[in-house]
Amino acid sequence: MKKTIKLALWGLVILGSIIGAYKVLIALLDTNLGWPATAATAAIGIGFAVVPYCIARAVNEILYEVEL
Secondary structure, three states, X not given: OHHXXXXXXXXXXXXXXXXXXXXXXXXXXXXXXOHHHHHHXXXXXXXXXXXXXHHHHHHHHHHHHHHO
């Protein structure tokens, strides 16, 4: 059960990273956006990768502590 939870969360991290990379790439390549909008879109894209990673790491550490 714990392994399934870990795999699911790390799968979400991979998915979030792909979505985040896409958002950042689109923000940087879109010439119609101004710099503030480009920066905001890039920050949102980075958030897609960072937030799932933080959640997965926290759950991973919690499950590790429960095993001890």
